[in-house]
Amino acid sequence: MTQPAHPSEEQPGDGDLPDGAHPLGLLPGRRGGLTGAEVAERVSRGEVNDVPVRSSRSAKEIVRANVFTRFNAIIGVMFGIILIVGPIQDGLFGLVIVANTAIGIVQELRAKKTLDSLALIGEARPQVRRDGTVQQIAVAEIVLDDTVLLGIGDKVIVDGEVTEADGLEIDESLLTGEPDSVLKQPGDQVMSGSFVVAGVGAFTATRVGREAYAAQLAEEASRFTLVRSELRSGINSILRFITYLLIPTAIGLIISQLAVEGRDWREAVRRMVAGIVPMVPEGLVLLTSVAFAIGVIRLGRRQCLVQELPAIEGLARVDTVCLDKTGTLTEGGMDVVDLRVLSDGEPGAIGPDTIEHALGVMAGADARPNPSMRAVIAAYGDGRTDGGNGWRVIEAMPFSSARKWSGVQLLEPQGGEASWLLGAPDVLLPSGHPALAEVDELGAKGLRVLLLGRTPDPLDSPDPAAGLTPLALVVLRQRLRGDAAATLRYFEGQQVRAKVISGDAAVAVGAVAGHLGLPGADHPMDARTLPAEPDAFAEAAERTSVFGRVTPQQKRELVGALQSRGHTVAMTGDGVNDVLALKDADIGVAMGTGSDATKAVAQIVLLNDSFATLPSVVAEGRRVIGNIERVAGLFLVKTVYSVLLALLVIFTHSPYPFLPRHSTVLSTLTIGVPAFFLALAPNNERARPGFVKRVLRLAIPGGIIAGAGTFTAYALARANHATDLEADTSVATLTLFLIALWVLAIVARPYNWWRLLLIGTMGGAFALVLLIPPVSDFFQLRLVGTRDPWLGVAIALICGALLEIAWRFMKRRGYE
Known part of the structure; x- marks a missing residue:
């Protein structure tokens, strides 16, 4: 059951926000979070999130690794013998070893400096509530009892207890192995290393730093390392x-x-x-x-953060690159180009003005709007004022990659209640519905189409879309990256196969890939038609270049299927729906503006958010x-x-x-x-x-x-x-x-x-x-x-x- 949402309240932004600005409001007795004095007291007691920064070995470890080697010991003994028997000309090899070791230390220290500076740029900046304001702080500055705010794509930094939740769904699969996200309510526990896939919320930090066992596991698993590579082995x-x-x-x-x-x-x-x-x-x-x-x-100079050193070796072996369309081939932003009312002119039909106002109210109810919803806000406003029309949000359910829609339950001006859903037409409508033909026609042009519908069923019913009345198609145009076509041509020239794996409609994904000249884009596959039998599934993954309507779990399965066929797979992405696939891929590449969760599991982060950096990598x-x-x-x-x-x-x-x-x-x-x-x-x-x-x-x-x-x-x-x-x-x-x-x-x-x-x-x-x-x-x-x-x-x-x-x-x- 989702919590009441109030679109009339102010939304949070970066930096400090006034008391009461967060869309969830503030709990009684904890209105401002910790005070500055309480934070200082906890820091003095060492109750701070002092987990070491993930990037590189310490300077001491670098010197030790380069100096104290078995062969340096052999050469050192030989050099000592020559110093005894002379002459010094025969000891030149010792000076060469000293110079070589010094070069190795200097170069690795330079690499450490680059990594540390880039890691600082790419580090998550969680929002906490302190002194009546919402502040962005460094991960290492979180203290015990801090109130940490969560939104879609945020990584849970420390262990804690949920205090506020509005449709808050947490994916704990990286910790527990369970693929399904978990709906969290106040009083539930959250673990560091999990991430938010839907909704917003807040939790109180109960274990920070090395006290959080899950944080220790995540730190050890992702630490910069020189081991576990075929080359070094x-x-x-x-x-x-x-x-x-x-x-x-x-x-x-x-x-x-x-x-x-x-x-x-x-x-x-x-x-x-x-x-x-x-x-x-x-x-x-x-x-x-x-x-x-x-x-x-070299990669650091291109704003590319290598979080695990063997990733450089893995990149050299990659023969297949799986690309998420949104944020990789396309830019994050979208524009509403058309609103096609489906029932216009019919008796009792809801008119365009009402539909546009309902879209604005829906957008205002979303605490963390995704790119599609931000385009709706730009076109129809955010519905924060009801304009005297009497609209009021009763409940809100944020967008989820698994269900492919978002919704609000509204008290309408006439006094009745209804749920309004906005999402994928082929998910919300039954197969064969007349509107789907128009959706396919628009998708074939590379446009993205969302269906707006209305149903009397509440959002917490078993299937809110069962009694849905389709009202309108919201047509959006995605902005293609100017460098995407050239990058795909580079991969083709280097015998690296590119595959587009997206949650959008297959025909729309195929149209975008076709515009960019991707081979095989003219035969996209709807992931819902993928065979269940493993060999047939792997054959489809091998044969097909474009997949649409792919769930997060299917992205992971497609990566595994390609690996089972002997491919070395790199996966790029920026959203929470890419996390599982990024983790399982041989090389995970996250965009710099992507969610904290994707950057946490990826081996490489493109801090400049440029797909064109991949050929250089x-x-x-x-x-x-x-x-x-x-x-x-x-x-x-x-x-x-x-x-x-x-x-x-x-x-x-x-x-x-x-x-x-x-x-x-x-x-x-x-x-x-x-x-x-x-x-x-x-x-x-x-x-x-x-x-x-x-x-x-x-x-x-x-x-x-x-x-x-x-x-x-x-x-x-x-x-x-x-x-x-x-x-x-x-x-x-x-x-x-x-x-x-x-x-x-x-x-x-x-x-x-x-x-x-x-x-x-x-x-x-x-x-x-x-x-x-x-x-x-x-x-x-x-x-x-x-x-x-x-x-x-x-x-x-x-x-x-x-x-x-x-x-x-x-x-x-x-x-x-």
Whole structure:
């Protein structure tokens, strides 16, 4: 049973409102809510909603996560050993690790700053009643016993007890799993994490901050995180395997080098360190964090708030985007363009003037009017004054997405009572009614049509629409977003299927989608005709592009059906009817002006409310994931050839071919610097499952070829002049650099001017290291004669040809 509504009372707005302004009125004894002194007293006692802001890790956590890693520990120990045995040139790798870690910390702190500032912009601002006024405050400022006001789309911020209700319906499905909304009356409990789907009300906060258990669950479930992504799981799996491989290899290398260089233990230790350090793909984890962080910063500049970091990865994998029509393809506002009276001219018919006045009275009875009702208010007023006609509202039932209509029970000027309903014609009228043909004709033009009807049945009857007399069609025009058509074309060009899922009439939704050029818009489906059998339902979801008359539960089921067919689904929306689908989608995208509930469950919030931002968001996800996969191959090739070289050295009882300084220059020029640029490059390829398998396709054969070729050149050089270890090391360094540069050239494809410049610059930098005496002396690189250097070049060319064959073979296998 709804509570009496009084359209003559003032409606609340933003900021402070005078006592008595709220449409529900004020309860006796609590007319002004808490006083300022009472609020201050509760704050001093700690009875305040001090739940941490949802956005990012703390600065302390960021530093700890970047510094205290297993590989930083390994590198740190190796660096400490070099500081003992010297010289400092062989400890350059330690300085590089320090610099890389610092870069990671700085970038993630920048991302944190961006996230925190955007989260503050997008944060809900609940209304509370204090000192006789209605005020908007921050979530963290709510105190125990505050009177919090609720309207359609508002999220319940803290736990409490309902004190006032006017058709207040709360959806608690995110907490309880129950799909049906719950009608709340004074004295009922409300839980944080639920949201309002209909009506207005107020409640007294009974548990705030960490006292509210449901709030804790919601906070933990939505906290910014780097985990639970296929990419990071794949990298962690690789790193675990490398750790297991590294320990026995390192032990064998230590023993062999001490045996080979027994008379010079310092040289043995240096070459042992040179063998262990390159096995560690330390930069891979760093670049992953940096790429994610820079992605967050770039999206932040476009007023896009990423509430969960794995959302960036999810965006790269999206192949289906489900769009809510209202607020996504169309702007929020609408205009009444026609009022078609259905019974005009018939004996005893209600005339246009009476209908227009009734519409104004209905609009005035709605405490939180939706866009349709705001258009009615703009056209016919809000009925706050009865104009001497004697209209009075007895009860009001706000619009609900589930029932598709709103209504008021009126005391009419003639003294009788009747209920007036305004809603979807195909819901309020029986199938086959003559008025539905006119509705379809208007809907086919992209217009939205509402039916106004009158019934003697009260609003709380089992079916108020049963005895409805249709009176008029209210015709509204929705405002299409100017950027919607271009955005849909972008998705089509990127092989991302777009599906429009709306609660409006199917023919009207199809007309709007058709105007925007969406493929399949000419065959819209009414969701009420969807088959119940799961396989048939999924087939319809797969086949159809436009759905109308979709209930909130059906939106959720459509998302699930598409996921069951192997699709990665993104869902956009702005209203409470989208919440369940947003929560279940792989990626939920909420509009910035949407309800608090939608923004709370979405992973991404478009704060500028622009649908045109979505292509940038998808492109950023693809750039991050595609580039991380690209550079991961570079790091793992190094790991593979380092392990192979160590094993060959152990089995042949040879000195390790490099000093730590050689490994540093090789890693910097063929992996570190190029990977940084490649990780930030544009990349529009949609991410696919199987990250680890694809990366290893290049890393294993590439690493084996590089390691075998380098050791061959090293062994031949040693056979020529076994006593000149520096010359042999120089040949090995030259050979490995050329092979690694070839690997870089493969990873950098397809070529453009800056990628070719990058490869050329790395080659030129190495040439300078060899040719400038002070630099070559610093790195102990000295090529002797022509035979061995040119032999190393020849071996590198052969290895390059083998790399090309292996890469092309693996690429074909990868696309079968």
